[in-house]
Amino acid sequence: MSLSMGACPHAWQQHHLHHRGRMWAASPAFRRQLFLLRSLAPTCADGGRASSSSLRPHLMYAAAGPVYEADAEAVVRRITPPLDRARHKGQAGKIAIIGGCREYTGAPYFAAISALRVGADLSHVFCTKDAATVIKSYSPELIVHPILEESYSVRDDERESVSSSILAEVIKWMERFDCIVVGPGLGRDSFLMDCVGNIMRHARQANIPTVVDGDGLFLITNNIGLVEDNSLAILTPNVYEYKRLVQKVLNCEVNEENASEQLTALCQKIGGVTIMRKGKADLISDGKKVTQVSTFGSPRRCGGQGDILSGSVAVFSSWARHFLLSNEQPKETRKAAALAFEKNKRSTVTTDIIEFLGQSLEDICPAGR
Ligand SMILES: NC(=O)C1=CN([C@@H]2O[C@H](COP(=O)(O)OP(=O)(O)OC[C@H]3O[C@@H](n4cnc5c(N)ncnc54)[C@H](O)[C@@H]3O)[C@@H](O)[C@H]2O)[C@@H](O)CC1
Ligand SMILES: Nc1ncnc2c1ncn2[C@@H]1O[C@H](COP(=O)(O)OP(=O)(O)OP(=O)(O)O)[C@@H](O)[C@H]1O
Numbered sequence: 001m002s003l004s005m006g007a008c009p010h011a012w013q014q015h016h017l018h019h020r021g022r023m024w025a026a027s028p029a030f031r032r033q034l035f036l037l038r039s040l041a042p043t044c045a046d047g048g049r050a051s052s053s054s055l056r057p058h059l060m061y062a063a064a065g066p067v068y069e070a071d072a073e074a075v076v077r078r079i080t081p082p083l084d085r086a087r088h089k090g091q092a093g094k095i096a097i098i099g100g101c102r103e104y105t106g107a108p109y110f111a112a113i114s115a116l117r118v119g120a121d122l123s124h125v126f127c128t129k130d131a132a133t134v135i136k137s138y139s140p141e142l143i144v145h146p147i148l149e150e151s152y153s154v155r156d157d158e159r160e161s162v163s164s165s166i167l168a169e170v171i172k173w174m175e176r177f178d179c180i181v182v183g184p185g186l187g188r189d190s191f192l193m194d195c196v197g198n199i200m201r202h203a204r205q206a207n208i209p210t211v212v213d214g215d216g217l218f219l220i221t222n223n224i225g226l227v228e229d230n231s232l233a234i235l236t237p238n239v240y241e242y243k244r245l246v247q248k249v250l251n252c253e254v255n256e257e258n259a260s261e262q263l264t265a266l267c268q269k270i271g272g273v274t275i276m277r278k279g280k281a282d283l284i285s286d287g288k289k290v291t292q293v294s295t296f297g298s299p300r301r302c303g304g305q306g307d308i309l310s311g312s313v314a315v316f317s318s319w320a321r322h323f324l325l326s327n328e329q330p331k332e333t334r335k336a337a338a339l340a341f342e343k344n345k346r347s348t349v350t351t352d353i354i355e356f357l358g359q360s361l362e363d364i365c366p367a368g369r
């Protein structure tokens with residue numbers, strides 16, 4: 001299905017933006033958009049499947065083979081659903097984060113709140129009991145399910161029944177979600193990993209798109225069958241997570257000279273999945289082609305920015321899916337990072353970036369009046 005400009009209710013905005021010329025390119029609003037562009041990468045991969053017109057044919061690099069720079073803004077503009085009065089709660093996206101344990105409460109919060117700030121209607125978090133109250137206290141906007149358990153809180157003879165009841169509880173909700181994000185702040189407890197593996201299998205059977213990040217990547221690296229041949233899986237590894245995946249799946253070291261070929265080979269070996277390799281430039285592949293997003297965001301590398309990305313990717317990929325399925329009509333995190341850095345400089349933290357998500361999206365795809 002083609003994502004033609006004419007099909008987009010915001011096409012006039014795109015036209016308008018293209019004609020602002022150099023002044024626009026130099027404007028603070030344009031710079032603010034740059035950060036958001038990075039978070040679009042998986043969406044761009046999806047958009048790329050739908051339309052080669054979402055790729056700029058003029059640019060590229062990669063030591064071996066062409067890599068196209070994704071026109072992330074155009075993709076976002078096309079897939080962002082209009083703020084239509086006839087729409088009801090949930091139609092702009094229901095997202096769930098599977099993550100949050102004794103050590104990590106920030107990561108699932110960042111991912112879940114970013115999904116809301118990008119434009120989803122409902123954002124859930126499935127986490128351990130220890131983490132739930134903490135996460136809830138960060139924000140009343142989130143729906144928090146304190147259902148996961150770690151080994152320390154489960155007796156050996158209870159494991160099977162606890163595992164079944166965790167799965168049963170998640171299954172009750174699963175069908176409602178447009179996308180789940182597995183891993184932010186999940187931790188690596190063995191019992192928890194087993195339970196989450198079961199959740200992933202169920203999500204797959206139910207055809208629920210799944211973004212795998214953080215400790216979810218640790219889980220799948222050691223159980224690659226969890227994502228094998230799953231075209232609804234998007235992996236968002238950082239530099240270390242990517243290294244572990246390459247070592248495990250391709251049985252070799254990361255090769256920067258042939259980055260795009262290696263990424264393609266990794267996708268193909270796993271089969272069907274889309275991988276967004278985060279870094280100085282984000283490289284995205286579905287095993288067929290490779291695109292990149294290299295617009296500059298922020299020089300701050302504080303923890304949590306990958307969580308913003310995974311939550312945002314969940315929303316954009318569900319918008320893209322709706323667009324493709326219904327011919328209705330996704331963008332944005334490097335841009336919010338740029339905005340936040342402009343304001344806070346070296347003291348920029350993840351919460352500052354989240355504050356700018358809305359404005360960044362607004363610059364790309366205005367909500368209208
Ligand atoms: N505020 C929070 O709660 C946050 C929690 N986070 C969570 O923390 C958990 C672990 O994520 P990480 O990305 O830290 O996990 P990793 O285990 O991949 O990395 C831990 C750190 O160790 C170092 N490291 C790892 N492998 C290395 C290697 N081969 N060579 C050199 N240095 C290496 C890096 O500095 C890295 O940041 C995840 O669940 C993640 O979601 C992060 O998202 C950051 C924010
Ligand atoms: N060197 C870089 N220059 C510019 N942007 C980067 C760079 N490295 C990563 N990014 C961007 O920062 C965001 C987070 O990537 P990062 O590699 O820090 O993820 P992460 O380690 O998973 O983060 P988290 O701390 O949330 O787990 C992504 O949007 C990525 O595109």
Ligand SMILES: [Mg+2]
Nearest residue numbers: 214238306307
């Ligand atoms: Mg991470």
